[in-house]
Amino acid sequence: MPDAPSDAVLDATGVAKRFGAVQALKNASLQVGAGQVVALMGANGAGKSTFVKILTGVLKPDAGHVRIRGRDSTVSNPAGARKWGLVPVYQEPSLIPDLSVADNLRLGDTAMAPFRHWVSELGLPDLDPDALIRSLPLASLRIVDLARALAIEPDVLLLDELTAALPTDLVERVLRVVRAQADAGRSVIYISHRFTEIAAICDRATVLRDGLTVGDVKIEPGIEERIVEMMLGGSVAAAVTEGRTARPLAAAPPRLSVKGLKTGTRLTDVSFDLHRGEVLGVVALEGQGQDELFDTLAGNRKASAGTVEVDGSPRTFSHPADAIAAGLTLVPGDRAHALLMSRSVRENIAIPLLARFRNWGAIRMGEEAAKVAHAIETLQIDTRAQGEVRRLSGGNQQKVTIARWIAKGVQTLLLFDPTRGIDIRTKRQIYSLVRDLADQGAAVLFYTSELAEVRLACDRAVVIFNGRVVDVIDAKDADEATLMRAAYGLTGKVPA
Amino acid sequence: MRRWIEANTWTLGLAVLLAVLLLATKLIQPGFGASGLDSLARAALPFALATVGMAIVVIAGGIDLSIAAMMAVASVTGAVLMDGASDGQSLLIVVGVLLLGLLMGAVNGALIVLSRVPDIVVTLAMLFVWQGVALLILNAPGGGAAPWLRAMVAGGLLGMDWLPRGIVFLAVVTAAIWLPIRRSRLGLRLYAIGSDPLAAFRSGVPVGQTRIIAYALCGLFAALGGLSVTMGTGIGEPIPGPYLLASVAAVVLGGVVLGGGRGGLLGPILAVFILRTVRMDLTLLSVDPNVAAIVEGTIMVAVVMFGAVVATRGRKP
Numbered sequence: 132m133p134d135a136p137s138d139a140v141l142d143a144t145g146v147a148k149r150f151g152a153v154q155a156l157k158n159a160s161l162q163v164g165a166g167q168v169v170a171l172m173g174a175n176g177a178g179k180s181t182f183v184k185i186l187t188g189v190l191k192p193d194a195g196h197v198r199i200r201g202r203d204s205t206v207s208n209p210a211g212a213r214k215w216g217l218v219p220v221y222q223e224p225s226l227i228p229d230l231s232v233a234d235n236l237r238l239g240d241t242a243m244a245p246f247r248h249w250v251s252e253l254g255l256p257d258l259d260p261d262a263l264i265r266s267l268p269l270a271s272l273r274i275v276d277l278a279r280a281l282a283i284e285p286d287v288l289l290l291d292e293l294t295a296a297l298p299t300d301l302v303e304r305v306l307r308v309v310r311a312q313a314d315a316g317r318s319v320i321y322i323s324h325r326f327t328e329i330a331a332i333c334d335r336a337t338v339l340r341d342g343l344t345v346g347d348v349k350i351e352p353g354i355e356e357r358i359v360e361m362m363l364g365g366s367v368a369a370a371v372t373e374g375r376t377a378r379p380l381a382a383a384p385p386r387l388s389v390k391g392l393k394t395g396t397r398l399t400d401v402s403f404d405l406h407r408g409e410v411l412g413v414v415a416l417e418g419q420g421q422d423e424l425f426d427t428l429a430g431n432r433k434a435s436a437g438t439v440e441v442d443g444s445p446r447t448f449s450h451p452a453d454a455i456a457a458g459l460t461l462v463p464g465d466r467a468h469a470l471l472m473s474r475s476v477r478e479n480i481a482i483p484l485l486a487r488f489r490n491w492g493a494i495r496m497g498e499e500a501a502k503v504a505h506a507i508e509t510l511q512i513d514t515r516a517q518g519e520v521r522r523l524s525g526g527n528q529q530k531v532t533i534a535r536w537i538a539k540g541v542q543t544l545l546l547f548d549p550t551r552g553i554d555i556r557t558k559r560q561i562y563s564l565v566r567d568l569a570d571q572g573a574a575v576l577f578y579t580s581e582l583a584e585v586r587l588a589c590d591r592a593v594v595i596f597n598g599r600v601v602d603v604i605d606a607k608d609a610d611e612a613t614l615m616r617a618a619y620g621l622t623g624k625v626p627a
Numbered sequence: 628m629r630r631w632i633e634a635n636t637w638t639l640g641l642a643v644l645l646a647v648l649l650l651a652t653k654l655i656q657p658g659f660g661a662s663g664l665d666s667l668a669r670a671a672l673p674f675a676l677a678t679v680g681m682a683i684v685v686i687a688g689g690i691d692l693s694i695a696a697m698m699a700v701a702s703v704t705g706a707v708l709m710d711g712a713s714d715g716q717s718l719l720i721v722v723g724v725l726l727l728g729l730l731m732g733a734v735n736g737a738l739i740v741l742s743r744v745p746d747i748v749v750t751l752a753m754l755f756v757w758q759g760v761a762l763l764i765l766n767a768p769g770g771g772a773a774p775w776l777r778a779m780v781a782g783g784l785l786g787m788d789w790l791p792r793g794i795v796f797l798a799v800v801t802a803a804i805w806l807p808i809r810r811s812r813l814g815l816r817l818y819a820i821g822s823d824p825l826a827a828f829r830s831g832v833p834v835g836q837t838r839i840i841a842y843a844l845c846g847l848f849a850a851l852g853g854l855s856v857t858m859g860t861g862i863g864e865p866i867p868g869p870y871l872l873a874s875v876a877a878v879v880l881g882g883v884v885l886g887g888g889r890g891g892l893l894g895p896i897l898a899v900f901i902l903r904t905v906r907m908d909l910t911l912l913s914v915d916p917n918v919a920a921i922v923e924g925t926i927m928v929a930v931v932m933f934g935a936v937v938a939t940r941g942r943k944p
Binding site for chain 1: 822825
């Protein structure tokens, strides 16, 4: 481990924090010097979120200290952190939905002129300052949030999963701007699961595992494997067969056949077949109609044209219950929409089961418990905090949303970006889980915002651009460059 | 201009509805004129002030069930102290009662913020506390009110019979307190904590402090409402009036979202007058009061539903 730079702008050493029985942080350290971008990495439950909360003063550490420019930090809330020159941009935009962009700036005493400069620098020159926050798409909100932070001209910028919801073109601009901040002598703490981004802009990476800082490495070519090793704790990561070849398709009618589907203004004409035992990837840039596609298949929206056939017979869904009855199950992108946050892990997994177990009377506790326990074990859900789902980490919450369908048994699973903002270990668990489900005969539609996942998790992928299917690519050919070109509509190939 | 109309469609709609209702009143009762308007204003005044207080708390993401009880405390405190007091003394008493309102509201807010017990539970408990306090001060209607106070809400302004002093009083008091707040950072903060408390906290808003201020403002308007009861009747009324549910109803009808963060004060004030006018019209038509209550409830649901339908229609391209 290299020595901490003596001129560290931010220096956190020996930070520990316990919540009841859970020791979230044991001994976490982080040093960031002027002009550096330092990646903070770690698997789910490694203590990243707790560490960020301590750095920004939301929580007080039980032990250890945080020094900013050599002085012990007395930061006790985000407003205080800002006085110390530390400005965080959180995973969820911290903007007030019912106020306009300009009022949000006024609320935080942020000047308009530098904000406008950064917003256009970041690729949204046409942003209307009088627009209500709740009328803006998520990607724009993240840009607004970042531009607001940049306008404050912080010494230390803390970026938590900033690019998770951004389309590719905006990601590039954001990375350029962040790097330029460091080159101008500021410090950046960059939290991300995406190695390509870390390789592009970070100087060093600090790796957390189980509440400990287990490594502080310089970013250089080939460092990814070492970082993964450190995050996984030496246990060799289960290798996932890459580039699987498309399996011969069954002669039976496809499980799900979509023809000429049109919904709203974004989804104009989408057709594909999804077979039993197949994981079909869906690749699209932000806002190309994928949200509408999944909503329609799940019965949340009505199609305005086209047909959906399940096992060869045409169906129309006017309610999610219709889709569920036809064996189509949606795992939404937003975990908060899928889970009962204040109920237990067990109840959350059992909810879809209730319809089956209801037997003119009480819930059969024994049978329910056995199925739920099986699902928890299969998924290796961390159940230390199982009393309330909202106290689980994001990755574990995502596992619960999938676990409930394993317990129930599933015919067609619609996964909408199931691995967003999740660490690599959990991602791999989810890939192999999806594969197991497919091997058991389920058909899986898998939308992902991370192109590299197509090779790891899917058999084929349909690429949607501008509301239409523009390409179908086998997993073995699905390298990121090919997918990217197709996603931008640059390949002329139209599927038969 | 278009944006302003879009943002205030609901309020404009309420204004049109009120105008239609007043016209209908004139048709039902051709004699309806300045004196009718005056009595309407006087009857509506305590409701309107309670509604303004409630609207502020609801905008900030809370609710205050103790509002009518606080009004009773203010009403009896003012009436007991003013009984036989000189004009100068009664002015001091009015100021004192307003401070008492601020204090009661701040106590509500501080209990919610410090105890972290849900607002609905805390203010329900405080409803009983303030009720008890009011009855301890005065166990039956009584006391008095300074004549100059009573004159503030009676009759027309400067000989203009069609402009009831009650309405002028309401407009002046509300504008004097709310407009400076609405234009300051405090106003933004009130909307911010109602809209998304976590995002507000992260934007550097002192959430707890702002919440206490919201409840204190509600207490201040409750005190004004209580005083207006005494001003209208000349005595203190220790039993809380029907202001709690009526204020919540007017807040909802006025376009303030119960979850917080959206809406203004003009809409709820118009809604108070709409609800009072409907009641007056039904009385003029000699409808059974029980049937009148059913009609009022139905109108409320219908108007809010109609608004929701219009809003969804408008969003589609």
